[in-house]
Amino acid sequence: MDFYSPDQSSSTDENRVLALYQKVIEGWNKREADLMSEPFAPDGEMIGFDGTQFTGKTEIQKHLQEVFAHHPTPSYVTKIRSIRRLSHGAMILRALAGMIPAGKAELKPELNAHHSFVVVRIEEVWQVVLFQNTPAQFHGRPELVQQFTNELKTML
Template structure:
């Protein structure tokens, strides 16, 4: 049962990443609870599906957003109906073949199990800049490259 719940939680996160990669603001917003909150890489906050959609729509419309590559690091249950998922993510800019390390990020997702499905109550996208510790940036980047068969460069 726990493995099944964990798989569903991971699938919800994967749908979030897929919606970002498809530049689908409605698809992303639809994954959140009515009071769900999204905290972006730049610290911007949006609350509730309507506000999340309104925030993302112009970003996808006006900017060539880079797709995410991600790796789930942990799923932890705080009860039958609450889970925390932690992942790392990087981006491969349009027209590029490799991850751009200076936009690596930690994803923290709090999910709630309602009657129908797991929904996102909090998505936080925290920069993983590791100030003064370039070896940690390189380690994270290489871990992401290895997860998605991106060649490991000599950076």
């Protein structure tokens, strides 16, 4: 899977934010709860596709262990839309996300989502404070679902 690559003018901070996001996505795709939860701040939050909220690295990690133990999770395909600074010590990454169900080769448009990924620098270490996975279902607008899916297909 290809990921957004900051160009040479990109900041070191952008690269760090991107690396954290990639680690979270890699953790999901490898079904490794420890890897996925590691970048979160102790009080970081994760809001799942269904709206369920988890607070704290430990709660996130425990939830992911349960998910990976009991469900054949689909793999993410992502495309970075932007990485920008909110303040000196805070940044946001926005991405498109699609999923390929286990044993399949194609994206499942019903699982398309927008990712919002907020990180802050705590004692000189960038940590995830919010990872929100919002459905991109575009009710009544199938052309937008297709456009979104087609954009993600370029990342395969």
